[in-house]
Amino acid sequence: SQQGEEDPQALSIQEGENATMNCSYKTSINNLQWYRQNSGRGLVHLILIRSNEREKHSGRLRVTLDTSKKSSSLLITASRAADTASYFCATDGPDSNYQLIWGAGTKLIIKP
Amino acid sequence: KAGVTQTPRYLIKTRGQQVTLSCSPISGHRSVSWYQQTPGQGLQFLFEYFSETQRNKGNFPGRFSGRQFSNSRSEMNVSTLELGDSALYLCASSANRGGNSPLHFGNGTRLTVT
Numbered sequence: 001s002q003q004g005e006e007d008p009q010a011l012s013i014q015e016g017e018n019a020t021m022n023c024s025y026k027t028s029i030n031n032l033q034w035y036r037q038n039s040g041r042g043l044v045h046l047i048l049i050r051s052n053e054r055e056k057h058s059g060r061l062r063v064t065l066d067t068s069k070k071s072s073s074l075l076i077t078a079s080r081a082a083d084t085a086s087y088f089c090a091t092d093g094p095d096s097n098y099q100l101i102w103g104a105g106t107k108l109i110i111k112p
Numbered sequence: 113k114a115g116v117t118q119t120p121r122y123l124i125k126t127r128g129q130q131v132t133l134s135c136s137p138i139s140g141h142r143s144v145s146w147y148q149q150t151p152g153q154g155l156q157f158l159f160e161y162f163s164e165t166q167r168n169k170g171n172f173p174g175r176f177s178g179r180q181f182s183n184s185r186s187e188m189n190v191s192t193l194e195l196g197d198s199a200l201y202l203c204a205s206s207a208n209r210g211g212n213s214p215l216h217f218g219n220g221t222r223l224t225v226t
Contacts (some may be wrong), residue, residue: 090210
């Protein structure tokens with residue numbers, strides 16, 4: 001079953017702008033991960049945030065986690081054309097038997 | 113370190129045939145998971161193998177099967193292919209089970225069933 005739901009489903013912005021994507025989930029989690037997928041390729045791991053963490057950074061990426069709202073956001077600052085991709089969140093929890101539960105993804109398009 | 117390698121990259125089969133896809137994980141990774149990705153259904157979990165044992169299985173019919181060898185390489189097999197099996201099949205490896213280890217994905221096998 002799909003626990004994570006990304007919002008929005010699609011996002012189109014100008015190069016240089018910031019892009020924010022959200023992920024909501026239904027049950028308690030141990031970890032939440034964000035992945036990027038370029039068209040027709042495999043997914044690439046971006047950031048892993050644990051349930052006791054509130055924010056993590058990696059380069060131009062910032063991930064926040066609000067366990068009280070069961071949501072996470074991924075912020076990409078100063079977007080580039082190469083950021084055009086689909087972004088997925090995945091969670092695991094105490095009841096998931098080590099299995100990751102995936103959202104449907106946000107398709108991000110960066111216009112030059 | 114070499115990444116996850118999936119072969120073949122593309123495959124065209126006809127209905128009723130069977131197919132075997134191969135995945136070589138990153139060296140030292142013992143967990144291998146398989147996913148089916150289609151435009152309509154998104155990323156669907158097929159199964160996970162760890163130390164040659166299937167640990168988790170998604171909601172797919174018995175036509176979908178897999179195995180893992182002692183060197184952690186994995187294969188998945190789909191028998192009696194249907195048109196709806198056309199998809200990108202992704203393999204991912206990780207050092208440990210669960211969500212505290214990032215998954216490393218291969219570039220997938222694009223299966224087309226005609």
